[in-house]
Amino acid sequence: MLPEIGQFSLILALFFALSLAIMPLVGYWKGHQLLLETARPLTFIMSALVLMSFVILAVSFLTNDFSVLYVSQNSSIKLPIWYKFSAVWGGHEGSLLFWVLILVGWCSAVALKIRSLPMDIGPIVLAVLGSICVGFLSFLLFTSSPFVRLLPDTPPDGGDLNPLLQxxxxxxxxxxxxxxxxxxxxxxxxxxxxxxxxxxxxxxxxxxxxxxxxxxxxxxxxxxxxxxxxxxxxxxxxxxxxxxxxxxxxxxxxxxxxxxxxxxxxxxxxxxxxxxxxxxxxxxxxxxxxxxxxxxxxxxxxxxxxxxxxxxxxxxxxxxxxxxxxxxxxxxxxxxVRSSVTFxxxxxxxxxxxxxxxxxxxxxxxxxxxxxxxxxxxxxxxxxxxxxxxxxxxxxxxxxxxxxxxxxxPLSKWHKTSLNSLLKACVIAAILAMLIAGGLVYRFEFGWLAWVCLSVASWVLLLSLADWFSKVTAGSKGMIPRARQLPRNYYGMLLAHIGVAVTLIGIILVSINSHDSMLRLSPGDKVSMAGYEFRFDRMEQIQGSNYVSNKGQFTAYQSGRAVAVLYPEKRFFTTRQQVMTEAALDAGFTRDLYISLGEQLDESAWGVRIYVKSFVRWIWLGGLMMMAGGLLAALDKRYRQRTGG
Amino acid sequence: MRRFVFFLPLVCFLILGGVFYSQLGKDNQYVPSALVGKKVPNFTLISLENDQMVTQKDLPHGPYLMNFWGTWCPACHIEHPFLVELALKGVPIIGIDYKDQKHLAEQWLIEKGNPYQQVLMDEMGLFGLDMGVTGAPETFVINSSGVIVHRHQGVVNEQNWPELKGYLK
Structure with missing residues (x-):
């Protein structure tokens, strides 16, 4: 019964989306205020209906309702409960429903903020969004409904979620x-x-x-x-x-x-x-x-x-x-449109x-x-x-x-900037950046491409910080009050730009300064690589819930001191007759240590692959900084003021 | 003239849309290879295990699969465990290491297990060209008289294995 309600609420949502796409537009052309004002409630009802059908699909997964085709294809009784929930968007139909859910989520967010827009603009925005909802809801309903039933031959168990998605x-x-x-x-x-x-x-x-x-x-x-x-x-x-x-x-x-x-x-x-x-x-x-x-x-x-x-x-x-x-x-x-402004x-x-x-x-x-x-x-x-x-x-x-x-x-001003001051800052930064990168390249013996990339990264860092510094030191108020006065927008930009430089550094260093080798090791063996000494401590057999595993223990030493213990595994899944390699990873700010087990070569020796990857985390650290910068910019105070209407 | 410029994006989009339309469903039907129904073309390749020269005379006599793969190909990582499973069930598979490097391929097989009876190195992709391979992974089914009976582009998995198995005789 529940899945039918889910299907039905999707159909209803489609009708509400249709009205949302049409009524405010008619209101706009006819100058009919009442029709314009329907946009907001229509959006909320549509969103609630989509949310309801999403919840119903999730419930079908959590209660193992294998009479629903989509559930039986993407779940099984043994699947852990959190994967059951994530399996809701593990296949095409469910992920499309999820897509629509997020779409109506954005619609509702716009509807909530509609009061900050002029009376005749907000409803039209919602109507355009509504027409997109119409498109995706009908795609969902006509080609890929997640609520199709498998009746009367309901399977006792599902086909399980693709293991890669677990x-x-x-x-x-x-x-x-x-x-x-x-x-x-x-x-x-x-x-x-x-x-x-x-x-x-x-x-x-x-x-x-x-x-x-x-x-x-x-x-x-x-x-x-x-x-x-x-x-x-x-x-x-x-x-x-x-x-x-x-x-x-x-x-x-x-x-x-x-x-x-x-x-x-x-x-x-x-x-x-x-x-x-x-x-x-x-x-x-x-x-x-x-x-x-x-x-x-x-x-x-x-x-x-x-x-x-x-x-x-x-x-x-x-x-x-x-x-x-x-x-x-x-x-x-x-x-x-004609643009009359010049720059x-x-x-x-x-x-x-x-x-x-x-x-x-x-x-x-x-x-x-x-x-x-x-x-x-x-x-x-x-x-x-x-x-x-x-x-x-x-x-x-x-x-x-x-x-x-x-x-x-960011250094230049709107409309026009004095070329001289801009050039001065750039030349100084360029020389400094090339020197810094040159020093690094010389010290660590990197190639010319690394020099170019590192120069670019330090150029960005130098100029970004210099710009911030010149902004906070201008005026007489003192640095900290000035720094607090700068808009969030500006800090967002600064953070995102620095994030790009950080990602760039990560990309260069990981591509030129990664070490890996495939070795034949027996317990007790030691091997040196990129300043680390790895010792293969021991190998043990472990019985897991649905697998047996060979688990190795490795200790990594740096100048005689143990810095990490790694446990790479080789698991044999008894039911699926499948071997999975579980690599062990020690993440660090400046390097990742990464060990994966290969085949057993004889009584005691194993093929072991060891990686030392420099600065690989920086790639994602930069990504996180860019994200934070974007959010910071979105939260700028300016946008929360009301404009007209 | 100025008006026309603003129509350019629309025109570009419509052309692209036409291309998409013509492509729909094509890859699913998997344009059958011209080689289906013919013998495996002549070749001389180096074996990965022992650096020996291998020609088509050294191929197995019974029906078997010929799988093109490479360590550079993300989809092959996904396909590999299933091939290992097939090998455990006794399906003979010849691996062609396509446009790849020897040491990478060796490491791969040590780490992930070796489902292949024989692995041949096609470093330049010339044999792949003869076989009409467009990418990796790609798998050919060859029958007991050495004739190519089916070509499969993309990952071999539980879903499409029954179809390939049908040809394997």
């Missing part, structure tokens, strides 16, 4: 990533509203900014978590693979970063108006494209859901309606323009690399795949250039 990283990774993806729908809705109402002024940029910053922060965290998961779970020390699905999350991140900056320019200076609208559309389109690529099976990848062409056609239809529709609106409306070649606008150009180029290169196999095939030139070499060689130089300019932007 992992903490994968419990938290999709929700956070979806928060980011779907969040860009809000910026999209604001942009489309601006097109509909024709108010392409600075105001919409101001409203869209905190929402964009917030979803950008979630997307950053989601990508960071995904990379961390790949590192420890796939177990050969890589942290980014240019897999189509990873690219699908990187694409909206890149264009979202561009949007974040371009919104700032539009808000502050009223320039780039039509470009910013286009970027907002582009960013959300890339989020939709990600969904399309992952769920339609046009590109094969590790993460793909069961591919189904009907679903593909449906998402493609959604893409055509939303992207095609908004671009059409854009083509008609944006051409009427100097050294003003902050110019730097941010450069930032936007470079980020857009980066987005397009990744997009091209991801879609190249498709386009190549469509032109009947055969099937090919573009691998990591393409991305590494094209992405790296542009990204480095972008990071170099990233540090200059």
């Amino acid at each position: 992992d903490f990283g994968l419990i938290v990774h999709p929700p956070i990533l979806y928060m980011g993806y779907v969040g860009f729908a809000v910026a999209f809705a604001f942009a489309v509203t601006a097109l509909i109402t024709g108010n392409l002024n600075a105001a919409w940029a101001r409203w869209a900014r905190p929402w964009t910053a917030c979803s950008w922060a979630f997307l950053t965290l989601g990508i960071t978590l995904g990379s961390w998961w790949a590192y420890y779970e796939l177990g050969w020390g890589g942290w980014w693979f240019w897999d189509p699905v990873e690219n699908a999350s990187l694409l909206p991140w890149l264009s979202g970063t561009a949007l974040l900056h371009s919104l700032a320019v539009t808000e502050k200076r009223g320039v780039f108006k039509s470009w910013t609208v286009l970027l907002a559309i582009f960013t959300f389109s890339l989020s939709l494209l990600g969904a399309f690529l992952v769920r339609s099976g046009v590109l094969t990848s590790v993460h793909s859901f069961a591919a189904d062409p009907t679903r593909g056609v449906f998402i493609l239809g959604l893409l055509v309606v939303f992207v095609g529709g908004s671009l059409f609106l854009y083509a008609i409306r944006a051409s009427q 100097g070649a050294t003003g902050r606008e110019a730097w941010l323009l450069l930032n936007n150009i470079l980020l857009t180029v980066l987005t397009l290169t990744v997009l091209l690399g991801t879609l190249y196999p498709l386009i190549f095939d469509a032109l009947r030139l055969g099937k090919i795949s573009v691998g990591a070499p393409y991305f590494n060689s094209v992405f790296t130089p542009i990204a480095l250039l972008l990071i170099v300019f990233m540090a200059v932007g």
Whole structure:
């Protein structure tokens, strides 16, 4: 009975979404205030209905209701309870429901904040969001309902959750990533509203900014978590693979970063108006494209859901309606916008323009690399795949250039900056940065590429800190009161920029200064590597709940002192007849120690693989800093003031 | 002219949409290889275990699977445990280490177990080219008379194994 209620409340939600998409718009055109005001309650009811059906699906999982097809495919009686809950979004249908849940969550958040928007803008934003809900709810109901029953032949037990998904990283990774993806729908809705109402002024940029910053922060965290998961779970020390699905999350991140900056320019200076609208559309389109690529099976990848062409056609239809529709609106409306404001070649606008150009180029290169196999095939030139070499060689130089300019932007002032003072600061910072990097490279014997990257990273750190220092020392109030007066927005930017430098340092050091070797070791053996001495203490047999395991104990010493004890395991799962290697990891601020067991070579000797990876944590530390920066910017006091209406 | 510029994004999107549409469902149908129904092409490859030259004469006589893999391929990490499972059940598998490095492949097999009767090194991917391989993992089913009867692109797993097994005779 319960699953039917879930299905029914989804159908009801679809009707409410339809009304939400239509009524406020009619109200806007007819000038009917009452119709405009329906937007808010409609949003809340729709959200409650989706939430109810999500809760029902979760309950079906927790109560082992295998009469529901989706539950029987993705759960089993033995599955631990937290995985039962996370299995709700472990497959295509459930994850789509989860996607819709997050979408209505964002809708409700906008509805809650609607009072800070003018009377006729807020309802239109909700109506645009409502139409997106209509699209996804009908996708859910017509092609992939999670409540389909298996009656009367209910299986006694389910087919279990994919073992790869039985992992903490994968419990938290999709929700956070979806928060980011779907969040860009809000910026999209604001942009489309601006097109509909024709108010392409600075105001919409101001409203869209905190929402964009917030979803950008979630997307950053989601990508960071995904990379961390790949590192420890796939177990050969890589942290980014240019897999189509990873690219699908990187694409909206890149264009979202561009949007974040371009919104700032539009808000502050009223320039780039039509470009910013286009970027907002582009960013959300890339989020939709990600969904399309992952769920339609046009590109094969590790993460793909069961591919189904009907679903593909449906998402493609959604893409055509939303992207095609908004671009059409854009083509008609944006051409009427004229920008009368000008800016100097050294003003902050110019730097941010450069930032936007470079980020857009980066987005397009990744997009091209991801879609190249498709386009190549469509032109009947055969099937090919573009691998990591393409991305590494094209992405790296542009990204480095972008990071170099990233540090200059904040130093310059809006409109126009004196070239002399800017040049002076830059030259000093450049020389210092090159010297610092040179010192490091000389001391640790790195190559020239490392020198370039380290210079860029220290350049960013130096200029960011110098900018902060010059801001807090200006004036007569004293440093601490000045520092507290600087807006959160500014600290958010500072933190995110430093985060980029930290990630960059992590990337360089882990790629040039990682050691690994495959060794033949027996208990009692010692081996030295990268300043550490590893001793293979002993090997023991362990009986687990559903496996037997060979568990090794290794102690790592640094200059005679024990710094870590590691327990790598080789587990044999008796029921599935499967061997799983459980690597042992000692995480540290400046290095990770990583040991995995290979095969038993003879009576006592084992193949053992040891890695020492420098600074690998910095990659994710930088990601966390960027996320915190985004959240800080979203929470700036300015955005909480009411504007008009 | 100025108006036209604003239509550009729409035009680009529609072209891309057309490409997507033409691609839908294609990869599922897995365009059958031109080699299906033919013998395994001539080759000379180096064996990973003992550096011996191996030609098509040295391949097994019974039906077997030929699996293209590489340590660089994320999907192969996912496929590997299932191949080990198949090997335990007695399914003969020949591994072609595709566009890979020898020491990486050796480490991989030591760490993850070796499901292959024989591993041949196709470092340059030339044999892969002859077989019409487009990426890894890819698995061919070869029958007892040495003829390729089926080609499977992507991961072999519990779901699609029955289909491959049907060809394996």
